[in-house]
Amino acid sequence: MSANAARIPGPVMNAAGCGGTGRELAAYGDLSALGAFVTRTITLTPRTGGSMPRVVETPSGLLHAVGLQNPGLDRFLATELPWLVRQGARVVVSIAGESVVEHAELARRVGQSPGVAAVEVDLAEPDPPAWGLLETREPIASALVATRVISSCRRELPRDVPLLAKLRPDPVRVVDQAYGLLEAGVDGLVVGHALPALMPDGRSGALSGPALFPVARRCVAELAAAVPDLPVIGCGGVGSTADAHAMLDAGAVAVQIGTALLHDPTAVHRIAAGVGGDRRHDTGGAR
Numbered sequence: 001m002s003a004n005a006a007r008i009p010g011p012v013m014n015a016a017g018c019g020g021t022g023r024e025l026a027a028y029g030d031l032s033a034l035g036a037f038v039t040r041t042i043t044l045t046p047r048t049g050g051s052m053p054r055v056v057e058t059p060s061g062l063l064h065a066v067g068l069q070n071p072g073l074d075r076f077l078a079t080e081l082p083w084l085v086r087q088g089a090r091v092v093v094s095i096a097g098e099s100v101v102e103h104a105e106l107a108r109r110v111g112q113s114p115g116v117a118a119v120e121v122d123l124a125e126p127d128p129p130a131w132g133l134l135e136t137r138e139p140i141a142s143a144l145v146a147t148r149v150i151s152s153c154r155r156e157l158p159r160d161v162p163l164l165a166k167l168r169p170d171p172v173r174v175v176d177q178a179y180g181l182l183e184a185g186v187d188g189l190v191v192g193h194a195l196p197a198l199m200p201d202g203r204s205g206a207l208s209g210p211a212l213f214p215v216a217r218r219c220v221a222e223l224a225a226a227v228p229d230l231p232v233i234g235c236g237g238v239g240s241t242a243d244a245h246a247m248l249d250a251g252a253v254a255v256q257i258g259t260a261l262l263h264d265p266t267a268v269h270r271i272a273a274g275v276g277g278d279r280r281h282d283t284g285g286a287r
């Protein structure tokens, strides 16, 4: 296990993109009470995001096509990150780039900024070409790109800043991906992202929410059995303290809460209080 494994924040945090850059979520609870605050994915240049509607309910969860709306790295570092640090939040910065070089630049500049608890590389955007991102999904050629992205980010980050990779919750491939990323220098995984889906009007989008929970949990269990030294953060459909415990019992070191926050903006604080009240799952990470 890497020395950074113990520095991975936990046990309960929001999922990327489901708490904005913090100001939105702070209206509903103290950000410093969470294991960490995970930012929306930050790209080198600002993105205005996709067209409306961006979010549509399904019987099993949520379809969305936000299109990586974010203020871009310069503004994030100048205003949003310092604001989050002033709130006392342990900040996990989610990043995504259009090339290996861009990922390296994002990692270098985020890593040089004070108050960053970890960096999470979004390797699983449901439609990278549509969002103008580097394609890091399977087949094999793109898996190789993912390991190059991770090794370039690891080179640019200070040694003591944990590097996380966020993957698609694909129980068939996730263990093979994990071996490659571990070799490339990753300290932990987030499993996982929303699944590629179609919006009702035919645009590319993604599926999140309760439908993902058993799939993500299966990924966590597969990883815990096959790569026990690699910490895994379980994400996908966690909506209650019982769900969080089930994910932790499957082998996750922490959980992230996404879609549940769109129904109830207090969900992550409620679940953090529930799990925190039960010290079984205190990771002792960067608090």
Ligand SMILES: Cc1cc2nc3c(=O)[nH]c(=O)nc-3n(C[C@H](O)[C@H](O)[C@H](O)COP(=O)(O)O)c2cc1C
Residues within 6 Å of the ligand: 015, 016, 017, 018, 040, 041, 055, 062, 064, 066, 068, 094, 122, 166, 192, 193, 194, 207, 208, 209, 210, 212, 235, 236, 237, 238, 256, 257, 258, 259, 260
């Ligand atoms: C509205 C919305 C926006 C999201 N934006 C991002 C994002 O910017 N970066 C990212 O890595 N994941 C993003 N996600 C995916 C979530 O972080 C999470 O991985 C996924 O939704 C599964 O968790 P959940 O079922 O708890 O929502 C977004 C999800 C939703 C619902």
